[in-house]
Amino acid sequence: DVKVTQSSRYLVKRTGEKVFLECVQDMDHENMFWYRQDPGLGLRLIYFSYDVKMKEKGDIPEGYSVSREKKERFSLILESASTNQTSMYLCASSFTPIEQYFGPGTRLTVT
Amino acid sequence: KQEVTQIPAALSVPEGENLVLNCSFTDSAIYNLQWFRQDPGKGLTSLLLIQSSQREQTSGRLNASLDKSSGRSTLYIAASQPGDSATYLCAVRPNSGGSNYKLTFGKGTLLTVNP
Numbered sequence: 001d002v003k004v005t006q007s008s009r010y011l012v013k014r015t016g017e018k019v020f021l022e023c024v025q026d027m028d029h030e031n032m033f034w035y036r037q038d039p040g041l042g043l044r045l046i047y048f049s050y051d052v053k054m055k056e057k058g059d060i061p062e063g064y065s066v067s068r069e070k071k072e073r074f075s076l077i078l079e080s081a082s083t084n085q086t087s088m089y090l091c092a093s094s095f096t097p098i099e100q101y102f103g104p105g106t107r108l109t110v111t
Numbered sequence: 112k113q114e115v116t117q118i119p120a121a122l123s124v125p126e127g128e129n130l131v132l133n134c135s136f137t138d139s140a141i142y143n144l145q146w147f148r149q150d151p152g153k154g155l156t157s158l159l160l161i162q163s164s165q166r167e168q169t170s171g172r173l174n175a176s177l178d179k180s181s182g183r184s185t186l187y188i189a190a191s192q193p194g195d196s197a198t199y200l201c202a203v204r205p206n207s208g209g210s211n212y213k214l215t216f217g218k219g220t221l222l223t224v225n226p
Contacts, residue, residue, distance in 0.1 A: 004154075031212055033212075040218070041218075042200075042216050042217065042218040042219065043200070043202075043214075043216040045213060045214075048212060048213070050212065058213075088152075090154055090155065092155075094212070099143075099145055099157050099160045100145070100157070100214060101157065102147075102154040102155040102156070102157075103154050104153055104154040105152070105153060105154045107152065
């Protein structure tokens, strides 16, 4: 079975802090994704990576950056956290273009 | 721009009932369509994936159909159980080679099955 893990289930940070969310997959997938999910807005793609050190912006990249130094690990970075980044963050991985597998999510609260 | 709509937004049924969840999409040029389940506060679990050339897929009590030309998919759940209570999401992947990694999601149907 594919396993996608995320470093934290719940996280509380202060405005202005630099925040790292980490995602690890164990199936040697080349593609990894970061989404955020908000009530009434559904899932929105923040960033996508199709190989080590390669990345593409999704629909809402502003305020975020990503890092992929190893194939199995994809990090989402909030350079200066703001309250409007309070959300559920979901990581996923896949072989293109087959189904995506999701992690358990990180509920981030920025106060 | 692809848009995915799920109707109804919420559904409450008694245990044992058969039910249908609907998903529609505006651009029929899709590569595949995927149904997911999401429990409260959790990640997404893939239920069924239908390739654009397929008409339906089945897994246990679940059956998903796809009518690409009309831009519709349905998820049929037979003999519903309280454990089926969750939010069900559909997502489509475009057929365009450069961006066929990108899923467009509906906002989901919140299903409650009452004992």
